[in-house]
Amino acid sequence: MQEKLNRRQFVKSGAAAGVALAMAPNILRGKDDRKVRLGFIGVGSQGTGLLRMCLTMDDVEVPAVCDIDQEALLRAVDLVEKSGRKKPTGYGNGEEDYKNLVVRDDLDGVFIATPWLWHTPMSVAAMRAGKYCAPEVWGASSIEECWELIDASEETGMPCMMLENHCYDRSNMAALKMVRAGLFGEITHTECGYRHDLRTYKFKPGVEFGPGAQGEARWRTKHSIKRNGDLYPTHGLGPIANCLDDNRGNRMVSLTSTASKARSLHEHIVRTAGEDHPNAKIKWNLGDIVITVIKCQRGETITIFHDTNSPRPYSNNYVVQGTKGLWMEHRDLTNAIYIEGKSPAHKWEKMEDYLPEWEHPLWAKFINEGVRGGHGGAGFLKSRAFVECVKRKIPTPIDVYDTAAWIVVTPLSEQSIATGSAPVEFPDFTRGRWMTNKPIFGLTGEY
């Protein structure tokens, strides 16, 4: 395990130097033939997707994989071996066996795709073992959990990059480029959300969930029974936070959250399996729709919708609005832009008509090289960004402060709802450094 650094020392050296590197990408452009050695903790559906993607990368080695599910573990071992790589060590000896993976000397970083409650202990263990860590998307259980991530990263100098794929969506990166160029003027307001009918994820097969069920229904569903808040804020919030320079010249100051009644999961059970099914007796705590409104230090507002129980088409509900125009996207329905002086007066235009001029360099390169991977390519880009940073030993473009600030929305929203939508303050995980920190995401076409 790395020696614990004095925090002030780290801030001066590690973090500050990291930012400096990220701001000066040209010095990093030399060809780098090093391999990146990655471990995978959690190789269920999501983790196997990550693994398959990384196995398409010639510079990635996979010395170790971990899962408590033997079938999943063997599949992962097999996938690595069949890719022509050395057979990886499998860790599947109980829930704590990941600790044996993270301390290996032949790993540079780990991907973590496990149930939400494991993300922080595994990330912390990885960082304290001197590894880069890339946990999949989640919402925190508590504010303290977020501080554990911050402390581990600051004390070890190891980055923690939540794998928020939507930060890498094509439209979102183009919108970010537009924001930075001032196309929308000064940004005043944003909207976003996770509006995804998860009923067939929360119940599988039929209306079953819990240990005997399948996939995420084994662990995800109980959060909808126990909790009422925005359980999954970052698919919406991540890209928006980038547009708002969150933690870098700006920060989220306070929020209020309000939850609708909880009806749709119960109705789904009754309609699918009848009133007499034992699950029809469950009292669901999670409101069908949870609305969170955030106020930022610079005065912008963010409205986040969490909407995972109801029948509906998918949407991340993106809006970025400023003093000169706005962008609005509802996936598969509309992706529209209005810019004063460019668009016909008060008429929407198509975002796609703006892409030739506003394509983000990362996406321009990606299209040129061939878009691949899940989530329309964003899944590849997020994984590749992590790999590039591990390889170069530089800070990740989504860092531990982003991770903490985005996932803390979950416990803060629970607290607000539990107190009748009372406003709740955000912790400042940067301890004031948001005032001087510079943006780190999407600065180049490299990662």
Added chain:
Amino acid sequence: MQEKLNRRQFVKSGAAAGVALAMAPNILRGKDDRKVRLGFIGVGSQGTGLLRMCLTMDDVEVPAVCDIDQEALLRAVDLVEKSGRKKPTGYGNGEEDYKNLVVRDDLDGVFIATPWLWHTPMSVAAMRAGKYCAPEVWGASSIEECWELIDASEETGMPCMMLENHCYDRSNMAALKMVRAGLFGEITHTECGYRHDLRTYKFKPGVEFGPGAQGEARWRTKHSIKRNGDLYPTHGLGPIANCLDDNRGNRMVSLTSTASKARSLHEHIVRTAGEDHPNAKIKWNLGDIVITVIKCQRGETITIFHDTNSPRPYSNNYVVQGTKGLWMEHRDLTNAIYIEGKSPAHKWEKMEDYLPEWEHPLWAKFINEGVRGGHGGAGFLKSRAFVECVKRKIPTPIDVYDTAAWIVVTPLSEQSIATGSAPVEFPDFTRGRWMTNKPIFGLTGEY
């Protein structure tokens, strides 16, 4: 002036009987040849529009008009006379001359289209003079103002119908029919707003406003300097409140409001007239976007956006969502619906494809007879509904409780913003009768 009724007596007789009548429209269907005698207070742009529309109705007489602007007053007198009606009496002798209009014996009701601060005193004066009153759309200045309307209506038995045209929009009435038929299942969440670039209304000509300016810029703009809240909630909220049985089995219980920074009006002035224009020194209080989240007694949520300073296409941002599907409209961009079991899985359909089956009977009749009037026909329908009710001496389909509950959002949102988005309780203007009152809006094809 009518004798003051004992409130308990009124509740038993007037209001209750009125609801009973509204619930049994068949008894009212006999041909009625009576004329309706209406006064018009305020005949600027909006009031003249109302007047022109009513002059197309053969059963409307206009014995009196009122405006402090002599030019507007003479134009109105002239319009009435040229329509073949008797020349009306003009009231233009100062700001209090409307009081001489409302006490005339030859009037059944008055339309009020004056600056917002006059709506309540004029409505109260009209009701206390035994007249039906129909104030144009506004937001209240205080909670007390709303109680003045309630007291005047309850004590006189006279209805007060805010002329919320969007309640009569074609899509909104179809959506209401769908809600009542259970097409969306149990309603859990709604969204709405007033997203209208008003910069050319707030400034006219150029960047001018105040007494020497033109149109609404004479009086509306100062609200954006003095106030920070949802100044104009009802274009969004009215139709949504109808879908939620507000005041009739349900009520709005509490809200939080959050305002973005105020930038766009200042930028507009600087871009249009330069930094040296005296209006460039004004400090605007109204946030460019104000978000209000309401929780209802039955557990539904309502999100309202107020967005009148920024360059953008118009939208009322309607969403009505339930346990079986949802409807979403952004005018000129998308008007979409998704119904589980009817729509292809997780695919939006067009609202217009649902209209043949779900057209509201009022709109079916309107289309059959020929759509006319402003705001796509809704302006005609709202005025006609008032005329029909005055003629029949029955309660109006938007009543004083609707009016008060919708406009009170303005001072409540100001209070929430002034206290850091703290939750604020709604007054119960029905004094508990929301528990037994029945819906009154859009029950028939008549009005």
